[in-house]
Amino acid sequence: MDGSQNIDVDGLRTSLQSVEHLLLRFTPVAERLLLDFRTREGTGPGVALLPPVDSFAERLRTIERERPGFPRPKRIHVVNWPLRVASLERLGVLETVRNRLADMDAFDTIGSLNETYERLLEIEREETKRAIEGEGYHTIWPAETRGRRGG
Numbered sequence: 001m002d003g004s005q006n007i008d009v010d011g012l013r014t015s016l017q018s019v020e021h022l023l024l025r026f027t028p029v030a031e032r033l034l035l036d037f038r039t040r041e042g043t044g045p046g047v048a049l050l051p052p053v054d055s056f057a058e059r060l061r062t063i064e065r066e067r068p069g070f071p072r073p074k075r076i077h078v079v080n081w082p083l084r085v086a087s088l089e090r091l092g093v094l095e096t097v098r099n100r101l102a103d104m105d106a107f108d109t110i111g112s113l114n115e116t117y118e119r120l121l122e123i124e125r126e127e128t129k130r131a132i133e134g135e136g137y138h139t140i141w142p143a144e145t146r147g148r149r150g151g
Contacts, residue, residue, distance in 0.1 A: 012079060013096040021063075023050070023078045026085055028127050029120060034063065035097060035113075037104070038070050044106045047113045049120070085120045 016022065016035070024033040030052040037045045048066045053059045060072055081088070088094050094117060101110045131137050 007081075007083065007091075009091050009093065012093060015077070016093070016096045017100060019077050021073060021077060023059075023076055024088075025078060025080045026120070026124070027082060028131065029085065029123050031120070031123060033116065033120065034066060036063075036067055036070075037100065038067070039104070039106075040069065043069065045101060045104060045109050047109055047116050049116055085117070085124045088117070 020038050021034065021036040024035070026033070031049040032052070034046070034048045034050050036047070039045055046067055050059070050062045050066065053062060056076075059076060063076075064070075064072060083091075094113070097113060098110050101107070101113065
């Protein structure tokens with residue numbers, strides 16, 4: 001279940017109908033979802049998972065590598081998505097993206113979006129499992145408490 005969050009989903013859906021590109025950041029998934037609606041002769045819109053980076057300049061380079069031949073974005077539209085990845089589907093965000101891509105006759109990109117979404121779900125499951133098992137995480141409570149009374 002997702003936590004209580006104030007998210008303007010309608011505003012996001014409206015933005016998705018007009019922005020050139022959007023980058024979605026998830027918790028705890030390190031990868032970012034790039035939705036790039038720009039096109040040029042012979043190249044349609046694109047969807048990609050981008051690795052985490054340490055700077056804006058690095059982010060621009062990852063976008064350029066993923067979308068060669070397109071001009072460097074002057075700004076990056078970033079949305080911090082505090083809910084679970086599956087909420088993108090449940091709240092209609094992916095439907096908005098699919099509809100825009102369909103309007104662009106970019107049906108191959110819809111397939112790529114679906115595959116990328118499934119990969120994000122898998123990454124989130126793996127990360128949740130690592131957190132539960134403590135792999136790569138430090139707990140704030142010890143596994144056993146010494147000198148505990150009653151139980």
